[in-house]
Amino acid sequence: MTPRKKLEGLVAATITPMTPDGQQKTEPRSGGEFFPQRLRPPCPPNAERGKRELGVAPNPFSPAQFSRQINLPVIRQYVDYLVNEQNVKNVFVNGTTGEGLSLSIQERKQLAEEWMCQGKDKLDHVIIHVGALNLPECQELARHAAVIGAGGIAVIAPFFFKPTNKDELVAFLQKIASEAPEVPFYYYHIPPLTGVKIRVEELLDGIKAQIPNFQGVKFSDTDLLDLAQCINKNETGEFEFLYGVDEQLLGALAVGANGAVGSTYNYLGRQTNLMLQAFAKPDLALAQKYQFLTGEFLNFVIKLGFGVAQTKAVMTFVSGIPMGPPRLPLVDASRQKQSHD
Numbered sequence: 001m002t003p004r005k006k007l008e009g010l011v012a013a014t015i016t017p018m019t020p021d022g023q024q025k026t027e028p029r030s031g032g033e034f035f036p037q038r039l040r041p042p043c044p045p046n047a048e049r050g051k052r053e054l055g056v057a058p059n060p061f062s063p064a065q066f067s068r069q070i071n072l073p074v075i076r077q078y079v080d081y082l083v084n085e086q087n088v089k090n091v092f093v094n095g096t097t098g099e100g101l102s103l104s105i106q107e108r109k110q111l112a113e114e115w116m117c118q119g120k121d122k123l124d125h126v127i128i129h130v131g132a133l134n135l136p137e138c139q140e141l142a143r144h145a146a147v148i149g150a151g152g153i154a155v156i157a158p159f160f161f162k163p164t165n166k167d168e169l170v171a172f173l174q175k176i177a178s179e180a181p182e183v184p185f186y187y188y189h190i191p192p193l194t195g196v197k198i199r200v201e202e203l204l205d206g207i208k209a210q211i212p213n214f215q216g217v218k219f220s221d222t223d224l225l226d227l228a229q230c231i232n233k234n235e236t237g238e239f240e241f242l243y244g245v246d247e248q249l250l251g252a253l254a255v256g257a258n259g260a261v262g263s264t265y266n267y268l269g270r271q272t273n274l275m276l277q278a279f280a281k282p283d284l285a286l287a288q289k290y291q292f293l294t295g296e297f298l299n300f301v302i303k304l305g306f307g308v309a310q311t312k313a314v315m316t317f318v319s320g321i322p323m324g325p326p327r328l329p330l331v332d333a334s335r336q337k338q339s340h341d
């Protein structure tokens with residue numbers, strides 16, 4: 001087995017492209033030979049995608065509104081854009097930016113497969129978020145991610161019935177991680193959205209004994225003290241800490257974050273890579289300059305109301321790749337603006 005390349009640097013939190021009219025684009029296109037033949041056919045044309053999801057034939061008469069809204073054919077162009085234009089070679093699929101929790105299980109699998117397929121020989125790491133509100137779905141997605149050869153899986157804390165302490169949270173994560181024991185496992189810490197505020201530093205204690213494939217944390221919180229304490233505990237460097245608040249990445253790098261996962265790396269990847277280079281040099285003044293640029297941009301758009309819908313609009317504008325509208329309950333950025341006017 002070739003040793004795994006360490007996950008560091010930038011990871012784009014991918015957007016899920018959707019068609020404006022709810023119709024799935026079906027034009028056939030070429031794809032790589034990714035999946036082992038015995039498991040599944042390699043990158044079939046999109047018309048066929050979804051018909052053979054783990055052997056389950058979809059009902060052609062069902063209102064497949066939800067699965068038809070995903071614009072799978074643009075993923076290929078998206079991969080090329082990230083790699084060639086933004087110099088970003090890692091992706092985090094089906095997370096917050098990807099509206100993962102608003103997609104059906106089947107859609108999440110299709111997207112994961114598409115990213116694996118189109119990213120073959122182009123991307124370094126494809127991490128699939130497999131978190132959901134119930135264990136069976138998380139486990140199913142974890143097994144699926146393992147079958148398609150994902151470079152890692154990540155899980156958020158469930159946020160309807162919430163774990164109230166570290167043991168409950170670890171027990172939940174363990175049941176998912178053990179379904180894909182060979183796949184590096186990341187805890188996705190995002191308390192502003194989950195409301196689960198269990199400190200990661202606490203969670204790390206003894207984690208390897210319970211989750212042998214535990215690989216690290218996607219840390220999407222502003223609590224840099226918690227992050228710093230995690231990194232301080234990680235003396236041997238066995239875990240990776242990927243920071244998820246793009247506007248203060250430089251602070252996270254200063255306390256030792258290995259890299260970052262975020263929405264802005266879709267279109268500000270090249271610029272943020274320059275910040276990473278300046279920080280590594282070290283040229284702190286230059287690194288600050290880049291961080292301030294991101295901060296100014298985000299400060300401006302956050303005041304106007306910034307979220308996944310706006311990320312889709314910005315990415316469409318910058319890359320020229322049609323990302324489409326978000327799925328309800330999120331609404332199109334232009335409509336959202338109108339309703340606020």
Ligand SMILES: CC(=O)N[C@@H]([C@@H](O)[C@H](O)[C@H](O)CO)[C@@H](O)CC(=O)C(=O)O
Pocket residue numbers: 013014092094095096097098193220244245246247261262263264298
């Ligand atoms: C709440 C949220 O969406 N946070 C973003 C950030 O990249 C965020 O968009 C950025 O820092 C701007 O505030 C990421 O942490 C989310 C993310 O990585 C994901 O899509 O899973």
